[in-house]
Amino acid sequence: MLSITDVRKTFFAGTVNERVALNGVSLTVNEGDFVTVIGSNGAGKSTLLNTVSGTIIPDSGEIRVGDRTVTRLPEHRKAKWISRVFQDPMKGSSPTLTIEQNMAIAQRRGLSRGLSRGVTRARRQEFTEELKTLQLGLENRLGAKVGLLSGGQRQALSLLMATFSAPEILLLDEHTAALDPQRAQHVTEITERIVNERHLTTLMVTHNMEQALRLGNRLIMLHEGRILFELDAEQKRGATVADLLAEFRKLQAATGEPALDDATLLETARSAGPNAAAEAVAPGGAPTGGSSAAEVAPENR
Numbered sequence: 001m002l003s004i005t006d007v008r009k010t011f012f013a014g015t016v017n018e019r020v021a022l023n024g025v026s027l028t029v030n031e032g033d034f035v036t037v038i039g040s041n042g043a044g045k046s047t048l049l050n051t052v053s054g055t056i057i058p059d060s061g062e063i064r065v066g067d068r069t070v071t072r073l074p075e076h077r078k079a080k081w082i083s084r085v086f087q088d089p090m091k092g093s094s095p096t097l098t099i100e101q102n103m104a105i106a107q108r109r110g111l112s113r114g115l116s117r118g119v120t121r122a123r124r125q126e127f128t129e130e131l132k133t134l135q136l137g138l139e140n141r142l143g144a145k146v147g148l149l150s151g152g153q154r155q156a157l158s159l160l161m162a163t164f165s166a167p168e169i170l171l172l173d174e175h176t177a178a179l180d181p182q183r184a185q186h187v188t189e190i191t192e193r194i195v196n197e198r199h200l201t202t203l204m205v206t207h208n209m210e211q212a213l214r215l216g217n218r219l220i221m222l223h224e225g226r227i228l229f230e231l232d233a234e235q236k237r238g239a240t241v242a243d244l245l246a247e248f249r250k251l252q253a254a255t256g257e258p259a260l261d262d263a264t265l266l267e268t269a270r271s272a273g274p275n276a277a278a279e280a281v282a283p284g285g286a287p288t289g290g291s292s293a294a295e296v297a298p299e300n301r
């Protein structure tokens, strides 16, 4: 279980560049929950994941994993409980090492020293079985350097590696955003399968509204460092992409600033068709039927 209580983070506090990234976020993610996270550029999504992983230490508030308080622990001390996959396919694995060497390292993550660097026959067999599940043919390329793989292959491998050590929490920050639509779709399917099979407690940031609704059992929308609203499994089933886009438009109307960023629009056009994207930016355009997400989920400020 992950519990986040009133977490705050301001960058460059007290300067002209002051940026309030998290403005009191509280969220309890129960074991096996898969929470999708949406919100426009700068809403605080990555900062939220960064404070959970320990890349960023919050100014105040508390973060607990299971019964441990981990608020101020740096990333490497949390690595045995918390795993993540980044947007950049280059980040999750080492290009100069082979697939099996990368996997061996991932498997040891969080364990103390003492295991040999070599890859035993039994482990090689295990890696082969794991790689087969990706359906990318990587099981026949255990000795290939990871730098030779495509972005999609690397991202699928990163996902496998991130989930090897059965982390208590899996963090995914737009991990399909840098891939072409077909590969993004494939990595999304792999994500869904791995998370379900391993019952991983997961937070996944996405700009793809269709994905945000289809995957997982909960959804939160962040805005200006706060959780603007949350949908539970039932509300999520009842909501449509148009409902979510309407929420962005409402924000746009309220703040006078564009809430729908390019990434969201592109993803919308990709997954829901160009009409949905055009409608989303149309001034004063109304959502196509259905109740708005905010109506089914009271604000959670």
Ligand SMILES: Nc1ncnc2c1ncn2[C@@H]1O[C@H](COP(=O)(O)OP(=O)(O)OP(=O)(O)O)[C@@H](O)[C@H]1O
Binding pocket: 011, 012, 019, 020, 021, 039, 040, 041, 042, 043, 044, 045, 046, 047, 048
């Ligand atoms: N390391 C940092 N140093 C300074 N400011 C930062 C840092 N990280 C984030 N910020 C600022 O904090 C705010 C929240 O940023 P964050 O990256 O969390 O947004 P996001 O929701 O992930 O946006 P995006 O959709 O663009 O990825 C932004 O104003 C951003 O400029």
Ligand SMILES: [Mg+2]
Binding pocket: 045, 046, 047
């Ligand atoms: Mg981000």
